[in-house]
Amino acid sequence: MNALTLPDIAAQASRQALPLEWVGMCGIALPVLFDGQRLNAKADAGVSLDDGNVRGIHMSRLYLALELLEQESLSPALLRRVLQRFLESHEGLSSSAHLTIHTDVLLKRPALISPLAGWKSYPVSIEARLKNAMFHVELKIELPYSSTCPCSAALSRQLIQQQFVDDFANKSLQHADVLAWLGSTNGIVATPHSQRSSALLCVRLADFLDDLPLIAIINDAEAALGTAVQTAVKRADEQAFALANGQNLMFCEDAARRLNLALKRSTGINAFHIRVIHAESLHAHDAVAESRFNWEVA
Numbered sequence: 001m002n003a004l005t006l007p008d009i010a011a012q013a014s015r016q017a018l019p020l021e022w023v024g025m026c027g028i029a030l031p032v033l034f035d036g037q038r039l040n041a042k043a044d045a046g047v048s049l050d051d052g053n054v055r056g057i058h059m060s061r062l063y064l065a066l067e068l069l070e071q072e073s074l075s076p077a078l079l080r081r082v083l084q085r086f087l088e089s090h091e092g093l094s095s096s097a098h099l100t101i102h103t104d105v106l107l108k109r110p111a112l113i114s115p116l117a118g119w120k121s122y123p124v125s126i127e128a129r130l131k132n133a134m135f136h137v138e139l140k141i142e143l144p145y146s147s148t149c150p151c152s153a154a155l156s157r158q159l160i161q162q163q164f165v166d167d168f169a170n171k172s173l174q175h176a177d178v179l180a181w182l183g184s185t186n187g188i189v190a191t192p193h194s195q196r197s198s199a200l201l202c203v204r205l206a207d208f209l210d211d212l213p214l215i216a217i218i219n220d221a222e223a224a225l226g227t228a229v230q231t232a233v234k235r236a237d238e239q240a241f242a243l244a245n246g247q248n249l250m251f252c253e254d255a256a257r258r259l260n261l262a263l264k265r266s267t268g269i270n271a272f273h274i275r276v277i278h279a280e281s282l283h284a285h286d287a288v289a290e291s292r293f294n295w296e297v298a
């Protein structure tokens with residue numbers, strides 16, 4: 001029997017001569033190394049198909065180039081090498097290469113007071129592009145935090161004042177009575193609403209960076225927001241968290257401005273886009289604010 005040649009449909013001429021901006025695969029499972037950890041990731045890998053007469057790209061060549069990511073910790077230089085392989089394996093077909101890695105960075109966070117600690121997971125996407133020797137990396141980071149409404153806090157304080165007037169009208173003020181009143185439910189007759197909130201940071205990195213500043217950005221952003229969500233919590237930690245929130249009242253506009261200033265202070269960031277979402281407990285809808293720096297809008 002004659003050996004059969006495997007049909008190669010991708011090598012056929014395209015019926016419609018039309019170049020394509022992005023062709024590849026999305027959601028490829030692979031492990032990546034970052035900060036001494038092996039992380040479960042999904043990759044989107046693609047190239048442009050510049051020759052509109054060619055029917056298809058070579059998916060397997062992109063897939064195989066991803067092997068580099070298993071051996072070395074994620075860095076701009078490593079991403080660039082993978083993209084170069086994409087282009088070298090598609091010579092004459094493609095001039096731009098794209099790679100996005102979706103993963104979760106796991107960071108151990110101490111409790112506010114007790115000696116406990118726990119893990120927090122931050123969804124991140126690392127997006128790299130190479131075109132005509134121009135190489136760009138963008139990071140997308142999702143950051144959960146807690147926010148308490150300043151307006152609701154002021155309205156609650158007013159109700160507490162009214163309750164005080166009602167309860168102590170025509171009475172001489174005794175220290176012990178006031179102290180007991182403050183510890184009663186009347187002393188906190190209204191509570192401000194607070195919410196689990198999230199910030200989506202999209203950051204375009206400068207070219208000179210040796211490392212991906214993911215952890216530095218997360219730490220700077222959490223410090224700017226002030227009330228990060230917690231991991232292991234005992235009552236002492238919960239009390240400290242209540243105090244921190246009471247001293248850190250913020251609208252979504254406040255959060256967006258703080259993050260803007262924090263990212264501008266960071267080195268190695270050329271441009272950014274911030275979106276903060278306060279998942280209000282007051283409404284069934286969210287309060288949202290956005291801020292940009294050097295970020296052109298399409």
Ligand SMILES: Nc1nc2c(ncn2[C@@H]2O[C@H](COP(=O)(O)OP(=O)(O)OP(=O)(O)O)[C@@H](O)[C@H]2O)c(=O)[nH]1
Nearest residue numbers: 006008009010011023055056057058059060061062
């Ligand atoms: N281009 C393209 N390939 C696809 C698609 N869906 C599945 N494939 C398959 O992906 C497989 C790998 O493609 P190639 O990299 O061209 O495989 P190959 O021809 O054996 O490898 P090379 O010799 O390196 O070109 C082929 O079997 C394709 O049929 C698609 O939508 N587009």
